[in-house]
Amino acid sequence: MIQLIRGFKDVLPGEAELWQHIEQTAAALFTDFGFKEIRIPIMERTELFARSIGEDTDIVEKEMYTFPDRKGDLITLRPEATAGICRSYIQHKLYAADPVKKFYTIGPMFRRERPQKGRYRQFYQLDAEVFGSDSPYVDAQLIYMLKILFHRLGVTDIMAHINSLGCPECRPDFKDALLAYITGKEADLCADCRRRKDKNPLRVLDCKVPGCREAMASAPSILDHLCENCHVHFKTVQTALDNLETPFTIDKRLVRGLDYYTRTTFEMQTGSLGAQSAVAGGGRYDGLVKALGGPQIPATGFAIGFDRLAEIVAQAGKTYATDPDLYVAALGEAALPLVFAWISKLSETGIRAEMDFEGRSLKSQMKRADRLRAGHVLIVGDDEIEKKTAILRNMTTKAQDAVPFEGILEILRTRLGEKE
Ligand code: HAM
Secondary structure, eight states: OOOOOTTOOOOOTTHHHHHHHHHHHHHHHHHHTTOEEOOOOSEEEHHHHHHHHOTTSHIIIIIOEEEEOTTSOEEEEOSOSHHHHHHHHHHTTTTSSOSOEEEEEEEEEEOOOOOBTTBOSEEEEEEEEEESOOOHHHHHHHHHHHHHHHHHTTOOOOEEEEEEOOOTTTHHHHHHHHHHHHTTOGGGSOHHHHHHTTTOTHHHHHOOOHHHHHHTTTOOOGGGSOOHHHHHHHHHHHHHHHHTTOOEEEOTTOOOSOTTOEEEEEEEEOSTTTTOOEEEEEEEOTTHHHHTTSOSOOEEEEEEEHHHHHHHHHHTOOOOOOOOSEEEEEOSTTHHHHHHHHHHHHHHTTOOEEEOSSOOOHHHHHHHHHHTTOSEEEEEOHHHHHHTEEEEEETTTOOEEEEESTTHHHHHHHHHHOOO
8 A cells, every 4th residue: 555755644524624714714814914815836946945045054954855857957845935925026026016015825835854743744834924014013913913813713822932133234243242152162063053153153043952952052142232223123023012912922042944034033832732832933034035136125924834733723622524414315216316406406505415325225324314424314205205295304403394395495495504
């Protein structure tokens, strides 16, 4: 038997209804906040990701699914959505009439990480990006929108962790301070960090290897090195969050695993997921559009780990199954064509109706109706055809009564249409 690839997974019926519920809740909320859906390809030129996410990040160095296409061009299965959305924004000059644009997208991403609970090689993200404003209020609004989404989905064990990574003006000063701190501690660092530290000392701060974490425990904080503008920006994010009654904690170690960030970075973390505590991550990336060949347009955004969010929502135990409203037990040759037309017309108008095509006994059809968790069963046999009335049984209360064939579709729509 051929099995699926390690780190990949199927979303089976049952779970898929929960995914639909999350997608619909998010799409409705994001639309109310002015976001429009964008759909971008799953593959892009490798260079796009290398230039945006950064050559010496784990994602680009170790985790991308990259291969030459038949002509030898290097292409990559997207490890995230921000780079592709930026590419699209620039390519189609979506900034032309009005640079402020808000997009969201939902889809699969690919990273060849070590699989474990909450960490997959194909995972889904619900991604939102805002272009054209460098206002701290936009950052605060994104975090607020995330909080509202989680609350609507019944997830309350959630906390916003925020930090600022400064800008090209103050970051060099911080990098120097960091490098000075690291100098002399090289022996305690992992091989990756020793290699990356000169070019990109921030990566050392983000390293999860215990030895590196220990060595960096009293590293200087970026927050002590912010320039005045970045400092005011970060303070305004905090005041705006306070005004929106959105709790947050300042996490000066929150560097994030992608190189494009400037100023505000954030993660939504939960205690409900074990080791993989980040359900969403994001931040501002004011230099990326320009770095990719577009105009100087600031931007900010986030991505929710859909699989992780679905796991937390599932913990609440609510089912989103779409059980049939009606199971029609057709008994005998004459009933079949009649009943077949009924179930087709009922399904067309939103009453989920099923039947048995194999002519099984009443007992086995009732068993099947039970298995499918149908709300009602309609019994139509030779007797019922003779009397031109069917028997309708409520599977919860077990009450049953006769329903005339005349106008039966209308009667069923009225009686079954009011779903609780
Ligand atoms: P990220 O932190 O790399 O950011 O990913 C965002 C979220 O995706 C994570 O918080 C996590 O919930 C989920 N995630 C990441 N990797 C995996 C995995 N292997 N398995 C399951 N879930 C995973 C970004 O991707 C940025 N593009 C976010 C962003 C948008 N920043 C600005 N705009």
